Amino acid sequence: MTDAARPVEQSVPAAAPASLRRIMVPIVVFAGLAIAPWIAQFGTESFILSLLTRVMVLGLAALSLDLLIGYAGLVSFGQAAFIGIGAYAVGILASHGINGIALQTAAALAASAIFAAITGAISLRTRGVYFIMITLAFGQMLFFLATSLAAYGGDDGMTLPSRSLFLGYDLLDSDRALYYVAFVTLGLVYLACRMLVASRFGRVLRGARQNPVRMQAIGFSPYRYQLVLYIIAGMIAALAGVLLANTSEFVSPATMSWQRSGDLIFMVVLGGMGSLHGAILGAIVFLLAEEVLAGFTEHWHIIFGPLLILCVLYIRGGITPLIERTRP
Template identity: 50%
Template sequence: MVRNRILGTLLAIALLALPPVAQALGEPFYIGIASRMLVFALAAMSLDLILGYGGMVCFGHAAFIGIGAYVVGILGHHAAEETLLLGFIPGTSSGWITWPLAMLCAGIFAFLVGAVSIRTQGLYFIMITLAFAQMAYFFFVTLKGYGGDDGLRLPQRSQFSDLISLRDKTTFYYVALGVLTAVYLLLLRVTRSRFGMVLRGAKENERRMLHIGVPTYRYRLAAFTIAGALAGLAGALMANQANFVSPAMMHWTRSGELIVMVILGGVGSLLGPAIGAVAFLSLEEVLSAYTEHWQIALGPLLLAVIYFARRGIYGALVTRRVL
């Protein structure tokens, strides 16, 4: 326990010190890379709630990210053009409005997808979530007024106050780090509560949970909705980080990448998927400098993790008492 606290403190210090160290070394580029890692860590952590704790292999999680990103992008577009969305909704770049709205829209879509897909299991669940995600993908492709397949440039980043300017890379990094920390603490509390116990019980043996009178469908649907809303928040951050939104954000391949991040880091550990996101994106940055087919090297690594570290990178570190 003491070792974990010490290492946790050192990790927090390292994360807080990263921007000033990068600036001092004359490498501010790494602040942007680290911010991207934090955003994907948030997305992977939200997926772990339903995959790791609920046993729901969702192949459409990226759709919730894309919806959250498009809420920010579309409202920002109308704010810059000084036009009304649907003829009566004013555009805005206020993060106080767009970020909660991104979570709300993604959560509603997740609720609708979950209401149908959670009634099934296994391959049927995977295919239904994939089908909904592809429908969302092609829907945004058809929105030519918002760039269609080419995507939509964000006119300006979300605004909060004069003290918080997301246009500054360092400020955005600390905002993303704060959001990730808050979500981690929230999910930690959720997974350790009775709610989390029911999720794990339904994953292990749903029939037994039903026999003792637990309405597992409601719990799993609630978890699916929460995960979708948090993915929408990750999408809002992603839109601001890239200054751009496109249907590619919600393609099924992005959902596959998120699943790989969760498996690589450690399923059902919350912190593991965040580590997996960092490892995945680090490999992408390093290997893509040598070849555009960098995913070829990822395959053997993933197989090695599955065979030799079945609890992922995080599980291997814990087993060796590194964390």
């Protein structure tokens, strides 16, 4: 798991270009996303915009998971549950006539923080595989709760009456506006996370990942830091859920299926753990590959599954370190 961080510090002479490339990756990714709508108008605009909005939304969720996996070594297999909380906050409130995005977002953040605090307090008492299984089980718990909510569509889910309103205006009805809302959200959260992992808080977490006993010996309690991080990651994923519900205008238990959690882990590992922009890159590659393969055959999983296995077996460390290591 430490592989992702290691190659960067290795060669001293190449340090300058390597660090330059490290900044270049996020800049290129965000610049590309910023101008994509302009390019999209030459193609099937609504399709490209909705695909890329989904990419950014799931990239946001993958980013939250990278905080846990890449910086704290906490492999959560239940991150999709938080996307579900965000999506259902929009869906449930909208079905009661509350359409304002501010209120919906506030509800999503509050609900996800509470759920993260409770499940995190229990899950973080365990280590390693136990943690993976418990987060998976809590995710399933929420999934089954959602399927039993008959008033809100149960198994089938529910279609939103409309997209969320911004201060009473239907600004988000334009695909392009929604795209830029997702873009700005992703950008701001990315910068906030950058600051978070560089802060003392982030250094404590990385220290705890490398040597929890030593961190305790010098007076830190990793548990509290990890719990706070778990809550932050949950809230970011819930934010992604709010956006996802607006993108698809549909909410269903499938939003938080355990396969979705697995997909998110794959995005993080594919992009390269512990770099933040790697998770976004992973989401881009993942969803575009999915789209391309689905264009070939309806049984695209039969190609995708083996690709996933091969990636795990042979591309260690993910895409981002590959780019950063490549000499021009």
